[in-house]
Amino acid sequence: MSSEEGFSSAITDWLFINSWWLLLPFIMLLVVAAFIVAFVLLLYMISPLISPKPLKLNGAHVVVTGGSSGIGKCIAIECYKQGAFITLVARDEEKLLQAKKEVEKFAINDKQVVLCISVDVSSDYSQVENVIKQAQEKLGPVDMLVNCAGTSVSGKFEEVEVDRFKKLMEVNYLGSVYPTRAVITTMKERRMGRIMFVSSQAGQIGLFGYTAYSPSKFALRGLAESLQMEIKPYNIYVTVAYPPDTDTPGLAEENKTKPLETKLISETSGVCQPDQVAKIIVRDAVQGNFNSSVGPDGYMLSALTCGMSPVTSITEGLQQIVTMGLFRTIALFYLGSFDSIVRRCMIQREQSKAANKRE
Numbered sequence: 001m002s003s004e005e006g007f008s009s010a011i012t013d014w015l016f017i018n019s020w021w022l023l024l025p026f027i028m029l030l031v032v033a034a035f036i037v038a039f040v041l042l043l044y045m046i047s048p049l050i051s052p053k054p055l056k057l058n059g060a061h062v063v064v065t066g067g068s069s070g071i072g073k074c075i076a077i078e079c080y081k082q083g084a085f086i087t088l089v090a091r092d093e094e095k096l097l098q099a100k101k102e103v104e105k106f107a108i109n110d111k112q113v114v115l116c117i118s119v120d121v122s123s124d125y126s127q128v129e130n131v132i133k134q135a136q137e138k139l140g141p142v143d144m145l146v147n148c149a150g151t152s153v154s155g156k157f158e159e160v161e162v163d164r165f166k167k168l169m170e171v172n173y174l175g176s177v178y179p180t181r182a183v184i185t186t187m188k189e190r191r192m193g194r195i196m197f198v199s200s201q202a203g204q205i206g207l208f209g210y211t212a213y214s215p216s217k218f219a220l221r222g223l224a225e226s227l228q229m230e231i232k233p234y235n236i237y238v239t240v241a242y243p244p245d246t247d248t249p250g251l252a253e254e255n256k257t258k259p260l261e262t263k264l265i266s267e268t269s270g271v272c273q274p275d276q277v278a279k280i281i282v283r284d285a286v287q288g289n290f291n292s293s294v295g296p297d298g299y300m301l302s303a304l305t306c307g308m309s310p311v312t313s314i315t316e317g318l319q320q321i322v323t324m325g326l327f328r329t330i331a332l333f334y335l336g337s338f339d340s341i342v343r344r345c346m347i348q349r350e351q352s353k354a355a356n357k358r359e
């Protein structure tokens with residue numbers, strides 16, 4: 001009996017001691033595998049955060065649609081100041097020539113050229129393709145395309161002419177699709193380039209009076225995100241800019257029909273100068289940032305609405321993670337104040353209507 005017990009315990013002792021040695025390679029394998037998995041996960045997390053190489057504007061060919069006025073003209077000037085060759089695209093030839101003269105004042109060398117092309121970016125794709133081809137023949141392949149041609153209408157949903165909804169979608173959305181489509185193949189072949197879409201803060205938040213305008217600016221974000229995922233491996237970077245109200249002929253035109261509600265709500269973000277807005281937009285496009293915002297409200301709106309948009313730096317990603325809850329809290333107060341503006345305006349209107357009737 002006792003000899004049997006001694007035998008079995010000897011076996012377990014033997015197994016125990018030896019199994020350590022037997023397990024060691026497995027343990028080592030497990031540790032190595034864990035390291036590999038951790039490393040791969042880290043690479044996955046970091047890979048979208050690697051910042052692109054900045055684009056050199058000196059000698060680059062920049063096409064600016066809507067370059068004859070307002071923000072577009074200021075973007076052209078900003079690029080010209082950094083040594084770029086410019087193609088201005090818009091419909092009105094006189095305004096184009098006037099803008100060309102203004103841009104040329106900022107030359108930094110005597111080789112720089114400003115080319116003007118008159119075309120409607122929204123009506124016919126083959127026309128747009130043709131003029132881009134002409135521009136590339138004269139000034140070389142496009143390094144940066146700025147889609148800034150656009151227009152706006154504000155007014156209550158039922159008061160905006162039905163045609164306007166289509167028109168805004170055509171100019172603001174398709175007018176950005178066509179030029180982009182015309183430059184993308186060459187950019188992919190050259191494995192370099194920048195595409196910029198000028199959206200608006202009204203492309204991040206839907207506001208009273210912008211039922212026709214906002215959707216056309218929101219659409220650009222969907223286009224930009226999808227396109228960026230396709231062309232990132234070709235070293236092409238997309239930027240979407242979301243400016244607040246900016247002092248331009250376009251804004252003056254829009255203000256003629258702007259409802260009081262829209263005016264009061266937009267005042268939250270204030271009015272910017274187009275040259276300041278252009279400076280920020282060009283800096284972000286050169287760096288290849290997906291998002292370009294102006295001012296503290298713009299910063300908050302962008303962090304809050306980042307959704308699944310690409311990140312272009314580690315700090316940007318971290319800032320979004322840390323600030324999102326706080327900004328949502330602030331946003332609730334803003335939304336409350338917008339609602340009360342709308343309510344107050346409605347009450348005021350009804351009161352003045354009643355007073356008019358009594359008279």
Ligand SMILES: NC(=O)C1=CN([C@@H]2O[C@H](COP(=O)(O)OP(=O)(O)OC[C@H]3O[C@@H](n4cnc5c(N)ncnc54)[C@H](OP(=O)(O)O)[C@@H]3O)[C@@H](O)[C@H]2O)C=CC1
Pocket residue numbers: 065066067068069070071072089090091092093095119120121122148149150151152171172175198199200201242243244245246247248249250251
């Ligand atoms: N100003 C603002 O408050 C803000 C503006 N934005 C956006 O920025 C962009 C520029 O605005 P802003 O500078 O105010 O505008 P402007 O009205 O001052 O200039 C618009 C430019 O676009 C051109 N354009 C308009 N329609 C067409 C078309 N169908 N084909 C070709 N060119 C066209 C115009 O030239 P032409 O008429 O001769 O064709 C002009 O050069 C717009 O997309 C706007 O929505 C965003 C946020 C705020």
Ligand SMILES: CCCCCCCCCCCCCCCC(=O)[C@@H](N)CO
Pocket residue numbers: 152199200201202205207243244245246250251254265266268269297300301304327328330331334
């Ligand atoms: C944390 C949350 C912060 C929220 C801040 C909200 C601020 C809203 C202001 C919106 C202004 C819209 C300007 C549209 C400009 C435009 O595109 C037209 N003028 C074109 O002509």
